[in-house]
Amino acid sequence: MNESDLVCFIDDDEAVRDSVGLLLREHEIDVSSFASAEAFLGQMEGGFQPACIVSDVKMPGLSGLDLQRLLTEQQARIPLILITGHGDIAMAVAAVKAGAHDFIEKPFDDQRLLESIQAALDEARRKKAYDDTLQDFAARIGELSARQRQVMDLAVQGFSNKEIAQELGISPRTVETYRAWVMEKTGARNLADLVRLTMRLEALDGALN
Incomplete structure (x- = not known):
């Protein structure tokens, strides 16, 4: 699986994970699902870095907002989409202002999710091209x-x-x-x-x- 095009979906609800996983695969989007932010972060410790992360806000243990904070501290520039309930809108807006790519309200529309993910993947590709250009420039300066x-x-x-x-x-x-x-x-x-x-x-x- 190519991590440069991989979407990681994080939700403690197994039924939601299965449903979203099926939706993304039907649209030829590679997806890896996690039951918790902790499980996802554990995977990242091995150098794993997907193109996009979609995470529920409220989960046992680390929340989606906790995940965003930790990713920011780690300087992991991965587009993050938050799935949020109506009561979490203010928090989600604050998260976007802090750098999250998008937030989607529950119950979410499949097309809305797909469009947001596709936009995040496009952003990730642009960032990679940008980073590759700068790395090449730095090497040439050297x-x-x-x-x-x-x-x-x-x-x-x-x-x-x-x-x-x-x-x-x-x-x-x-x-x-x-x-x-x-x-x-x-x-x-x-x-x-x-x-x-x-x-x-x-x-x-x-x-x-």
Whole structure:
């Protein structure tokens, strides 16, 4: 089973797990069901990471909101859809504001659930593509020479070729050559693209640290 397309459904009601599991499989969506948030988290300890999580809010032990909090603490950026009763709407809204992908009221409509899950899977694919792009960019930066990295750092700060040359004690023509190498090695299309990728990588490093 490909975890990159896997939906994990968490509910302490076996009948609901069976019903949702059948629904998703009928629509060719891979699903793995868990009777508790604890069981799901235990699976994640082995490196398991699905594309999307759908969880009931009220369950014995850890609730869906507890699960969200723990995933946030673990920096697990997995779209989370919460299934909630009418009395939990305020909590569910707060959860969405805190980063949950969606919440669906009980009794939920099958189509509503399917659409939300599909949107979450699409989001997960976009995040993976985004992360892969940044990882590739980081690897390419690691291949730059010390001087190329100096030129790149100054360029993304807005220094002109002349200013970089003065800062590093080299000629503007040499700076142009280094900048060309930087663009080629990083795969950036232009300076604006280089700046955006650098800012995104710095933001990601800041979030992880």
